[in-house]
Amino acid sequence: MTTVDVVVVNWNGAEVVGDCLRSVVAHRSEHEVRIVLVDNDSRDDSLVVARDAAPGASVVRTGENLGFAGGVQAGIAASDGDVVVLLNNDATLVAGFVDAAVARLLGSPSLGAVTGRLLLLEPRADGVRLINSTGVEITASGNGRDRDWLRAEDEGSGSPREVFGLCGGAAALRRTALDDVGGFDPTLFLYYEDTDLSWRLRLAGWAIEYEREATVLHRHAHSTVEGSPLFVRQNTRNRLVVATRYAPPSVVLRAWAATIVRTARLGVSASLGRGSRDTARAVRRGLASAVGALPRDLATRRRWNRRSALSSSARRSLISR
CATH class of the missing domain: 3.90.550.10 (Spore Coat Polysaccharide Biosynthesis Protein SpsA; Chain A)
Structure with a gap:
C-alpha cells in the first residue's frame, strides 16, 4: 500500500x-x-x-x-x-x-x-x-x-x-x-x-x-482576483523569473522584450488617462522585482544548465507554439 x-x-x-x-x-x-x-x-x-x-x-x-x-x-x-x-x-x-x-x-x-x-x-x-x-x-x-x-x-x-x-x-x-x-x-x-x-x-x-x-x-480564482494588482504584479515578476532560470534563450528574450514594451505602453496610457494606473504600477513593480532577482536567477540558470538531462533541442521542443 x-x-x-x-x-x-x-x-x-x-x-x-x-x-x-x-x-x-x-x-x-x-x-x-x-x-x-x-x-x-x-x-x-x-x-x-x-x-x-x-x-x-x-x-x-x-x-x-x-x-x-x-x-x-x-x-x-x-x-x-x-x-x-x-x-x-x-x-x-x-x-x-x-x-x-x-x-x-x-x-x-x-x-x-x-x-x-x-x-x-x-x-x-x-x-x-x-x-x-x-x-x-x-x-x-x-x-x-x-x-x-x-x-x-x-x-x-x-x-x-x-x-x-x-x-x-x-x-x-x-x-x-x-x-x-x-x-x-x-x-x-x-x-x-x-x-x-x-x-x-x-x-x-x-x-x-x-x-x-x-x-x-x-472554483477558479476564488482566492485571488484575476486582474488585481497582486495578480498582475506576481504574474509579471514570476513569468520573467521562471523563464530566465530555465527557458531557451529565445523565449527569455521574448519574455523580457514583451514585458518592457508592455510596461512602457501601460505607463503612457495611464499618464494620458486612458488606462488603469493600478495595472501600470503593478506591471512596473513586477518588472522591477524581476530585474532585482536577475543575479540570483542567472546563477540558477547556470546551475541547471550544468545539470540538465535535456539537449538544447529537447528543451526547445517543450515550448508550445
Whole structure:
C-alpha cells in the first residue's frame, strides 16, 4: 500500500475549505490517504471549519502568509508519504482521483508527476462543464497557460498524455522526484510556482503526464482576483523569473522584450488617462522585482544548465507554439 499525503494550502478560505476537506475524507482509495492542511495564518474561521470537516487531518500553522508556494513546501516538509497530492482549497476530489493518479505515477519509474483534470465547478447554461486545466504549457514568449482552458469537457478527452508541466491545483508527485529537484520555491509566493517545479523536473530527466481519470471540480480564482494588482504584479515578476532560470534563450528574450514594451505602453496610457494606473504600477513593480532577482536567477540558470538531462533541442521542443 502506498501512503498518499494530500496537501491543502489555505488562507482565509472558510467558505470553501470545508467542502474540499470533506471530499478527501469521503474519498475511497486502495491506498492510505492522509490530509495535511497548511494554514497561512488565516484570520477567519478556517481552522474551525477544517476541524469539523476533517478532524483527523494534520494541521501545519505557518504563522504568516507564505503564499501557495511557501505553503505547499511547508506541507511537503511536514509529511512523509510516498506520493504528495496537491489540491487547491477551492477544489473537490471526484471519485477515483487518487487511485488513477497513483497508478499512473507508479506505473513508470521515470514519471515525476501526474497532473489531473480540473473542471470548472459551475457548468454552462446548457449543463456542459468546461475544462480549467489538463496541465500547463509554455508559450514562445514565456507565458504559462492551462492546456485546454475553457474547452468543453468532452473536447478534452483526446488530450495527449504527455504535457510540459503540472497544474498545482490538482496533481500527484513522487516524493523521490520532489527530493531530487528541491520541491517548490517559496520565493515565488503565488503563480508560476508549478511551472518552476515542472522545469526542474524536466531538466532533471523526470517525465510529467496527464491523467484524465484524476478529476477535480474547481472554483477558479476564488482566492485571488484575476486582474488585481497582486495578480498582475506576481504574474509579471514570476513569468520573467521562471523563464530566465530555465527557458531557451529565445523565449527569455521574448519574455523580457514583451514585458518592457508592455510596461512602457501601460505607463503612457495611464499618464494620458486612458488606462488603469493600478495595472501600470503593478506591471512596473513586477518588472522591477524581476530585474532585482536577475543575479540570483542567472546563477540558477547556470546551475541547471550544468545539470540538465535535456539537449538544447529537447528543451526547445517543450515550448508550445
